[in-house]
Amino acid sequence: MSKPAVVLLRPGDHALVARLQESCFSDPWGMDGVARTVAMPGVFGLIARVTSAAGRTPVGFALARVAADEGELLTIGVLPAWRNQGLAGRMLVTAMSRACALGARSMLLEVAENNSAARALYARRGFNIVGRRIGYYRRPPAAAVDALIMRVVLPAPMEKHR
Ligand SMILES: CC(C)(COP(=O)(O)OP(=O)(O)OC[C@H]1O[C@@H](n2cnc3c(N)ncnc32)[C@H](O)[C@@H]1OP(=O)(O)O)[C@@H](O)C(=O)NCCC(=O)NCCS
Numbered sequence: 726m727s728k729p730a731v732v733l734l735r736p737g738d739h740a741l742v743a744r745l746q747e748s749c750f751s752d753p754w755g756m757d758g759v760a761r762t763v764a765m766p767g768v769f770g771l772i773a774r775v776t777s778a779a780g781r782t783p784v785g786f787a788l789a790r791v792a793a794d795e796g797e798l799l800t801i802g803v804l805p806a807w808r809n810q811g812l813a814g815r816m817l818v819t820a821m822s823r824a825c826a827l828g829a830r831s832m833l834l835e836v837a838e839n840n841s842a843a844r845a846l847y848a849r850r851g852f853n854i855v856g857r858r859i860g861y862y863r864r865p866p867a868a869a870v871d872a873l874i875m876r877v878v879l880p881a882p883m884e885k886h887r
Pocket of ligand 1: 803804812813836
């Protein structure tokens with residue numbers, strides 16, 4: 726089996742994201758929700774996939790968008806069996822660099838305060854906490870959890886040499 730590759734989501738492949746999101750989140754957006762999001766202006770997606778004799782298997786995904794000079798990470802997930810191998814980190818760095826190339830100068834995201842793995846992932850890539858939405862995630866019967874808003878300044882794109 727190959728090392729997972731991170732590739733751009735192709736138009737029409739939103740079902741891949743919906744299926745992966747279902748395996749990673751307790752409150753996935755569903756096929757229509759993912760399709761609507763992917764169709765929004767400025768949205769792009771990434772897929773992490775492995776190739777074996779059996780073919781290509783998607784194991785992770787990320788969706789992000791760029792509006793004017795601001796990027797936003799909309800969702801990211803890796804199948805449980807493929808976690809803790811740096812895959813989300815690779816997708817995040819790819820999303821940051823693509824957002825930067827598309828004109829973003831910063832990137833925002835929201836994360837549940839008790840999501841230690843995701844917070845570690847973002848902090849490692851330079852995201853800082855810039856805000857909090859009190860009780861934003863409500864998943865009864867669990868107690869409501871705050872959302873943290875995290876932001877990173879993206880590097881300016883390299884000047885083109887003449
Ligand atoms: C969050 C998630 C995307 C991370 O995927 P991943 O491929 O395992 O991430 P990586 O291997 O690139 O990095 C994970 C980091 O978290 C750390 N980590 C893992 N579990 C942890 C935990 N319980 N507490 C603290 N840190 C943890 C790892 O050590 C690693 O840190 P490092 O970059 O300093 O080495 C994955 O756990 C997931 O899909 N979770 C469910 C969906 C989700 O919560 N998405 C984020 C919503 S904001």
